Amino acid sequence: MEKRRKILAQCLRGWKERKESSTRDSFSLQTLSRTFIGQDLAIRRSTNRLRNRSFSLQTESPLSFSLLPPLLLSRLLPSSSPPPPSPLPSPSSPSFHAPCRLEGWGRRDKPLVLVFWGPSGTGKTELAKQLASILHNESAAKLLREKKFVQIPMGQYKDENSAANLVGPPVGIEGMGQLTGALLRHPDAVVLFDEFEKAHAEAIPDVLLSAFDASGALKDTKLDQYVPTNRATFLINTNMGAKIILERARELMELESHGEEQGLVQDIDEQFTNLLRETSSMSNPFGRAEFRGRVDAWIPFYPYSNKEKRRVVEMALFERIFSFYLLEVHPR
Numbered sequence: 001m002e003k004r005r006k007i008l009a010q011c012l013r014g015w016k017e018r019k020e021s022s023t024r025d026s027f028s029l030q031t032l033s034r035t036f037i038g039q040d041l042a043i044r045r046s047t048n049r050l051r052n053r054s055f056s057l058q059t060e061s062p063l064s065f066s067l068l069p070p071l072l073l074s075r076l077l078p079s080s081s082p083p084p085p086s087p088l089p090s091p092s093s094p095s096f097h098a099p100c101r102l103e104g105w106g107r108r109d110k111p112l113v114l115v116f117w118g119p120s121g122t123g124k125t126e127l128a129k130q131l132a133s134i135l136h137n138e139s140a141a142k143l144l145r146e147k148k149f150v151q152i153p154m155g156q157y158k159d160e161n162s163a164a165n166l167v168g169p170p171v172g173i174e175g176m177g178q179l180t181g182a183l184l185r186h187p188d189a190v191v192l193f194d195e196f197e198k199a200h201a202e203a204i205p206d207v208l209l210s211a212f213d214a215s216g217a218l219k220d221t222k223l224d225q226y227v228p229t230n231r232a233t234f235l236i237n238t239n240m241g242a243k244i245i246l247e248r249a250r251e252l253m254e255l256e257s258h259g260e261e262q263g264l265v266q267d268i269d270e271q272f273t274n275l276l277r278e279t280s281s282m283s284n285p286f287g288r289a290e291f292r293g294r295v296d297a298w299i300p301f302y303p304y305s306n307k308e309k310r311r312v313v314e315m316a317l318f319e320r321i322f323s324f325y326l327l328e329v330h331p332r
Helices: 002-025 040-058 070-076 124-136 140-146 160-166 178-185 203-212 242-247 249-254 263-278 306-329
Strands: 112-117 149-153 190-194 217-220 225-228 233-238 297-300
Touching: 040 112, 040 124, 040 297, 112 124, 124 140, 124 149, 124 190, 124 233, 140 149, 149 178, 160 178, 160 203, 178 190, 178 217, 178 225, 203 217, 242 249, 242 263, 263 297
Parallel strands: 112 233, 112 297, 149 190, 190 233
Antiparallel strands: 217 225
C-alpha cells in the first residue's frame, strides 16, 4: 500500500508540473505547437497569419498601430523578430493595395479571416479557442463569459430572414444584432462562425462581405450605426471538404508531419480549391468568388493518428483522475 501511495504521489507531482507549465505557456504563440496535440500544418498556417498581421500593424501609422497592444505584439513575435521581408511601398504607389498579405503589408486595415475546414472531431473549435486566448491573454472560459470570444452556430441562419439577425434584432424586439452587438462591446473580439456550410447560401455572404472587406464595417439596423470590424478576427469552421481528407486519411496518418512542400498536402489543397470553384453560389455560402477572395487562409484539419489519439486520451484521463483525487480524496 505504501508503495502505491508513493507511485500515486509521484504521478500527481508530474501532473501538477505539466499542468502549471501548460498554464504558463497557454497564451504564447511560440508554444502553441507543444500545448496543442496534432494539427501541425494548421498551427503553422494560423500562427504565420497572426505574425504577418502583427508585422503589418507594426508598420502602420501611430493611430493604426493601436490595433494591437504591445503585450499582444510581444506574444505574437519572437524577441529577435526579423524585419518585414520587403520594404513598404508608398501609399501613392499602385502596388500599395496589392494582395501581398503573405509579405506582411498591403490591405493592413482588413480584418483577419481564416477558414478551418475538414472532418468533425479534428480540433477546429479547440484551436480557435486557443488562438483567441493568445490574442487576448486570457483563458477561453473567461473570454466566453466576457463575450470577447463569440461562437455563432450558423445552423440558426438557414433562411434569408434569420440572416438579418446578425446585424439587428427581430422586429419588435429591443437590442442589437448578434454580431454587431458583440463587436460594439468588444471591437477586437474573436468571432467563430461554426458549421458555416449550413448558413443561407446567399443572405449570409451578403451580410459578411462588408465585414470582411478592407473598409471593415457593418451597419446595425436597429441602431442605424456603422460598427467597425477591422480590429476583429473572424474564424470560420466548416466540414466542407471532409470527404477529400477522409479518402486520404490512411496516407496522412503514415506521415510523421505535414509540410507545405509535401505532394500529398499540395494535392489535398488543390482538390479543395477545385471543389470551391465548382460550388454553386445558390447552394453554399462559399460559392461566391468575391466572398472567397476576402478569406486570408484556408486551413485544413487532418484526422488524428493513433499516437495522437492516445495522447489525448491519456491527458483526459490524468485530468479527470487527479482532479477527482485532489477534490474528493485528498482535499486541502
